[in-house]
Amino acid sequence: MPEAENQERTLTYVASINEGVREVLLEQDNAFVAGEDVAQAGGVFGHYGGLLAEFGPERIIDTPISEKALFGLGVGASATGCRPIIDLMFMDFMGVCMDEIANQMAKMRFMFGGGATLPVTVLTMSGGGMSMAAQHSQCLEAWLAHLPGLKVLMPTDAHDAKGMIIAAARDDNPVFVILNKASLGRKAAVPEGAYEVKIGKAKVVREGSNFTIVTIGSMVYEALVAADQLADSGLDVEVIDVRSIQPFDSETVIDSIKKTHRGLVAHEAVQFGGLGGEIVAQIQEQAFDYLDAPIARIGAPFCPVPFSPPLEKVYLPNAEDIVSKIKGTLGI
Amino acid sequence: MAKRPSNRVLQALHLCMVRIRCFEEAAGKMMENGKIPGALHLYVGQEAVAAGIMQHLSDEDQIASTHRGHGHLVAKGGDFKPMFAELYGRATGYCKGKGGSMHISNMEVGMLGANGIVGGGPPIAMGAAFSNKFRKTKNVAIAFFGDGASNEGSVHEAANMAALYKLPCIFVCENNGYGEYTSQANHQAVQDVADRAAGYGMPGVVVDGMDVIAVYEAAGEAIERARKGDGPTLLECKTYRYFDHVGVRGMGLSYRSDEELESWKKRDAINTFEKSLVDFEIVTQKKIDAVYKKVNSEIEKAIEFAEQSPYPDPSALLDNVYSEEGA
Structure with missing residues (x-):
């Protein structure tokens, strides 16, 4: 067309x-x-x-x-x-x-x-x-x-x-x-002219029914690849792009978790002390009774970003990491 | 050459210094009485600097102050009632009790805040000066900082940028000889902070900060230069803080001698100025006494106002974190 x-x-x-x-x-x-x-x-x-x-x-x-x-x-x-x-x-x-x-x-x-x-x-x-x-x-x-x-x-x-x-x-x-x-x-x-993307509103970039990946920035691309790969394992993955970190749209995340009952949070930032911890905490506070599995986390390892390309490749979280983390958490 | 200040200006300078001193002495007393919580960094001894500079400014000119900021706000036109109320942490304070002494401010008179961070003010004043130029006003911004802050990178960065863009910004170093509890000789190799002006590409001027006329005249030249679009000046005012870094104790401090304090007090900016005013028959001693009486009565009323004002309601805690308005 x-x-x-x-x-x-x-x-x-x-x-x-x-x-x-x-x-x-x-x-x-x-x-x-x-x-x-x-x-x-x-x-x-x-x-x-x-x-x-x-x-x-x-x-x-x-x-x-x-x-x-x-x-x-x-x-x-x-x-x-x-x-x-x-x-x-x-x-x-x-x-x-x-x-x-x-x-x-x-x-x-x-x-x-x-x-x-x-x-x-x-x-x-x-x-x-x-x-x-x-x-x-x-x-x-x-x-x-x-x-x-x-x-x-x-x-x-x-x-x-x-x-x-x-x-x-x-x-x-x-x-x-x-x-x-x-x-x-x-x-x-990208539309011509001026338009706003509302501050404080997350975006569901892929709809799914039985697993939620909550993700930020560059990890959205990896999450979408992971979602496709997981379809073979019977998972219908919803991917949420947080977009607005502060204020954080917990409603979109919680609604999704209540629907899918399982989830993972992924970001490129170092996992320890990263936003993933905050998002997981909000999920357990607001949707504990809906959970069928622990919420998993993906982030960079606890080290500075390395220079050498093979090392940086290992450092950066990717779709494979997300897939294996999800499979490990669910035991599939 | 600057022309001799008119009698009206001389009296205004005097009144301003008296207002600052009486305010600070009363605030110190109330802190000692346990009425004012937290820490007060008092301005007593340095009054000539604030008075001499602010005399040239309107509400549309801005200043960014230091942690020793009450005197600056008084001189910039701050009202005693909301000032005391702020020090008392009351809802009627300039900052609704959310800032206190170290963040006291009033945007209406162009006072962009005292600052709890040493060297925090100059980049902000430089930004306001940029705004004045960008908006094509003739207003100036004053960056206040101490000899201690003159070693902060923020001051150097702001000074370089202000000189580069020829901003209407005056960098006023109030050199009171101490960065907190460390003497100037122990914190920098130069004697005159103004020497650094050459490195920024702006004029550097040293002035006796205990002489309000000297400050007034030097500031007048720097401010006129800035208003004309000729860029910033570094104006160093040599002055002295009578009290400790925090609080009201002046004598018996481990890091400075009582003799040093006494030698500065002999040149007290207010006393010497009052003597001149009387000697030259500009005002009578009776008139001077009346000034104190009027100011102290205003302070009494302001303290009463503060003490009778309510504390902020707990429900106000989360207010003012964000503006709810759009563009």
Whole structure:
């Protein structure tokens, strides 16, 4: 059906990020993009390409490599009438500016008794698979989700990337949009113009009746492959893309578990202390009587992300790990 | 050259310093009496800095303060009642009792908060200055920090960025000789923090922070420069904290001598200024006494207001974590 395909425009994740940011800049006069190498270079993955030419150096701003100042810029400018989009090149660099994130940005509104409003959006890149080693590959979403005052989104595909960037920029709170490297070149149907993907709402990406995989970011792709493989073993797997880490849509997850009675939580982040533990806890608190098996977990092993490709391949959780974990848990 | 401040300005500077000192002394007393919970970092001794700078600002100009922030808020136009109520942790405080001394703020007068993190303010002030320029206003933002904070990376990053973008931001280092309990000689190799300005690419000015006119004039030049679009200045004010890092004890501290304290008190910014005001017949001693009386009566009423105000309702705990509004 070539005609129908023509109607449904597809874009890469990189192009959809660009469109999302562009829509925000067109819509909000007081929005600007600031970050390292966002203007002249167009971003290290090219996702800000063309924006400098269209919006000029007053709105697309190369900053020094100074993450603390960059986040101070986001806090101070958002508290005084701007709606900044702050680009943190790799989320691993949060270590440099964690004070500005955790003690200033996240808490200012509360500390001031509601006196300050911080409509700031942070775009950052997470995840492995590119041999970028221990300081450019991490998934640290749990650090952010633990901080009251922040909203944290993890759009998996191109459609959600654009829609979540727009939703984040329209929100009056600090919102982190954690992008993932595994998706950069992948395409999805992306509507023209501005649209929002609602913050706080998970997405059922594959419907199923007797097993639920709750997953985040790049692991959605692995979960979908695993779901296909498990069909041979008599499992009809539902896959949920959490998308919104904070606020977390427990309702969608709990409803699914109540239907399927069995589940697994998978993320690329290190398993220990990762969001999987929180999600499992919520399931046992809210759906204990519905469970026919323990909720299993998949995450990265407790070690830094390695450089060498064969080692990184072993490190990153994948569809095979998910399949074998599920089979082991169910004894099938 | 800056012209001599008018009598109106001189009296305003005096009133501002008196308001800060009386507020801080009363707050210290109430903390000692167990009325105010938590920790207070008091500003007594440093009044000339806040007064001299804030005299040039309107509510639309912003400041980002330090953990020693009450004096800054008083000088920026903070009202005693919601200030005391905040220190008391009451619902009628500027932050509804959620911030306390270390996070006291009032966005209405451009006070972007005291800050519990040493060096926390300058990046925020720089961001506000960026916003002022982006929104094409003529407003300036003041980044307050101490000699201790001058060793924090956040200050260097903010100063570099402000100079690079020529932002209307004035970096005011209140050098009171101590980073918490460690003397300047034990925490940095330079004597003048202003020396570092050259490394940022901005003018560095050292001024006697016990001389309110000197501060007023130096700040006036820096602020005028910033408003004209010529970028930031690092203004170092040499001053002294009469009390301990926390609380009201001044004498008998292990890390500094009583003689040192006494030598600074001899140059007390308020006393010396009052002497000049009388000597030059700008005001009479009677008028000065009346200023204290009026300020202290206002403080009494503010304390009464705070003590009679309710604590926040437990149901308010989760309020203000997020804004419910959209764009």
